[in-house]
Amino acid sequence: MSLLTTLARLEAVRSGRAQPLATVRHRHLSDRPMVVVPLTAAGEDGAPLAAMLGTDRDAPRLHVVAQPLDRDQRFAFLAALAADLLPYLEGYGDDIEQIESTERDPQTGERTPVLRELCADAPQLIVPNGGGIHQLGLLGRSTRFRRTADDADAGPYPVPTKVPLLGRWLTHLRERSEVPGSSLLLAMTALLGRHWATGQSHLEDQHLGAQLAWIAPPPGLSGAEAALHAETARDRRGQLLCPPAGPATDPRFDEKLLGPAVTRHDAARAALRAAPEGDARAERHVRSTAEEVRTLLAGVLRPTWDQVWQGIDLLRTLPPADHLPERWESDRWSYTGHRERLAAGEPPQPRYDDAVTAARKLAQREREQAKVELQEALDDPLAMAECRLAGEAFAGTVVHTEPAYDTSGRSPKPRPLVTVRTDDRPHADPGREVHRAWGAPRPDGGGSATPQKAEIVRFDPADGTVVLRLTSGMGRRREPEPGTVPQPGERVCFTLFELTVRQSAPLPDPEDTPWTHGGPPGTAAAPRPAAAAWADDEEGE
Structure with missing residues (x-):
């Protein structure tokens, strides 16, 4: 919690x-x-x-x-x-939609468009x-x-x-x-x-x-x-x-109402089996006791x-x-x-997954869990507040911006410094990469926000200021595109976690499952828990 x-x-x-x-x-x-x-x-x-x-x-x-x-x-x-x-x-x-996607050819490695x-x-x-x-x-x-x-x-x-x-x-x-x-x-x-x-x-x-x-x-x-x-x-x-x-069901309901009603239904069925064939009275009694059980359960x-x-x-x-x-x-x-x-x-789906299938399911669930937590934080200020309380994000107001450039390459690249005042206490070690979660516009001015990265230069807990150096999301020109650098008075939020979920490592095909994990499917029967035997058949009833 x-x-x-x-x-x-x-x-x-x-x-x-x-x-x-x-x-x-x-x-x-x-x-x-x-x-x-x-x-x-x-x-x-x-x-x-x-x-x-x-x-x-x-x-x-x-x-x-x-x-x-x-x-x-x-x-x-x-x-x-x-x-x-x-x-x-x-x-x-x-009702079907045609979705265009690409598939990789296993022989050539080339991607070809397909409709799914x-x-x-x-x-x-x-x-x-x-x-x-x-x-x-x-x-x-x-x-x-x-x-x-x-x-x-x-x-x-x-x-x-x-x-x-x-x-x-x-x-x-x-x-x-x-x-x-x-x-x-x-x-x-x-x-x-x-x-x-x-x-x-x-x-x-x-x-x-x-x-x-x-x-x-x-x-x-x-x-x-x-x-x-x-x-x-x-x-x-x-x-x-x-x-x-x-x-x-409630035990008192079972004891006082349901149990006696089921007993009466069993007695009516036994009387019907003992009665001559076509006994209308016995048949009506079975139906009435069944309806009594039905009425009780409907009320519950x-x-x-x-x-x-x-x-x-x-x-x-x-x-x-x-x-x-x-x-x-x-x-x-x-x-x-x-x-x-x-x-x-x-x-039908097998009773037990092979090693590769089980690993894929686990990897998918771990990946989806990380994605859900990330998306909920981006969608909901209350979810983001949990990250801020944990020191994994901070929100504040921009108080100062300063133009700066990276001149180590062939051409200077914009790396403006942004000072943010915040009441949060993030784990803001100098040099740590952060990601802008709120108010990051696209450099081309259209569509949804693009991920924007920054690097922490300095964090002063005394006055609650964080100095950041923006490193991406500003376009490809020498000067940042308009609106890509937050201005004084603007409310911003940065996270110390990435805004995209990384893919897990690839797994082998089922036929290539190593012997340490049971070997290829069908080579050996997996042990079956005794507690699950009831699902296999009901011959013991």
């Missing part, structure tokens, strides 16, 4: 209301997000219980497993879920909290390898055709959610936590109702009072007025459903950050690539 976040949490405790951590929205929000609220059976992490989903806040759709331990009911639930989700996930592939197809938009799933992301990942892991009735070796328990396809999509979304800055699959608690600091711990922020209570408390209540009410208030039956966001899920949409409304009050389109384009490429792999008939 950064110093600024700690201060914001302390201020939230003092004021009784959550404090902003951002002035702009740092994650993409779709115009038509798919909200998914999953629920699992207590003690059975891999047994889905219900899911409420939809793109219309006033018309959620509910899918329920009346008996989570019944294989047939689970597969029927997954088939219904696939029929609901897949049209949304696949519906963004019709990119989906103009992509789907977005929003779940209540991190547990919801984990649950969707489990569903994807346990279904993408399932055999269907169309397979030659279907086995004794084939699943509907759409179920493995849904598993592949959920697996892709789960993996993409681990890339910093990605917005294909988001947890509402993480979204709100990035933009507001509450007066409670990060663990307590995983309760969506309590987190929203701090951000928008009811009239007459402080954030702490509203959060306590959201976490503990119960009705006359002893049930929570604000059920947890899941995916687990609906408050969380409304809270997710409340969070979306709060986030939409913030203007989008400048770098959001760039990160969303990366998500669109990821979505497009997965569609192409499905269309090409490639096999």
Whole structure:
């Protein structure tokens, strides 16, 4: 936790209301997000219980497993879920953009222009909290390898055709959610936590109702009072007025309501099996007990459903950050690539990555993390304030400029000296390179800002002045282009970190994986953790 976040949490405790951590929205929000609220059976992490989903806040759709331990009911639930989700996930592939890029010829090394197809938009799933992301990942892991009735070796328990396809999509979304800055699959608690600091711990922020209570408390209540009410208030039956966001249910709800209802449903199914064929009364009893379970679960899920949409409304009050389109384009490429792999008939994602693939994923996530932190600092003064508090940046007002030149080369180069007065305390050692973050214009006068480098000449903590020598971003002429040198009275900000993310070192091709990392794929089976065996098959159920 950064110093600024700690201060914001302390201020939230003092004021009784959550404090902003951002002035702009740092994650993409779709115009038509798919909200998914999953629920699992207590003690059975891999047994889905219900899911409420939809793109219309006033018309959620509910899918329920009346008996989570019944294989047939689970597969029927997954088939219904696939029929609901897949049209949304696949519906963004019709609108295509042609993007021109270059590819390097592996033989000659020459670059040739090529046209690539990119989906103009992509789907977005929003779940209540991190547990919801984990649950969707489990569903994807346990279904993408399932055999269907169309397979030659279907086995004794084939699943509907759409179920493995849904598993592949959920697996892709789960993996993409681990890339910093990605917005294909988001947890509402993480979204709100990035933009507001509450007066409670990060663990307590995983309760969506309590987190929203701090951000928008009811009239007459402080954030702490509203959060306590959201976490503990119960009705006359002893049930929570604000059920947890899941995916687990409240133990008292399981004991008093859900457990007895499932028992009655099991008894009705047993009576139907013992009754003569076509017994209408027994069939009605099974349907009524199943509807009882459905009604109970709908009552538990609906408050969380409304809270997710409340969070979306709060986030939409913030203007989008400048770098959001760039990160969303990366998500669109990821979505497009997965569609192409499905269309090409490639096999499902493997259970375990080979060494090169794992290293590439790790390098990508490290690179994206650095990029997100950099872009957020450039987009948001509050994010930049964290860098300034850490001594990695400083902002101030220009008080003096002095022309100077580098005469060591064939022709003199402009190297003006700029004196900045700041209240910050940067790690400004003489000779250290800094980068201008605010107010760096292009020398040609058009487009967005160009990176401008400078070198620290002197820093005087007594009067808070930093003397800088500009070394780039002033054009190619003997005199700096107009507007490229900050003038007295101008507000500027310089960072002690680069404004571009460096690429990681290249990795070998998978077939060239050294033997120290398992050898080429397929030469040796990777050891399989026993804890993951449940995802391979369900024959032991």
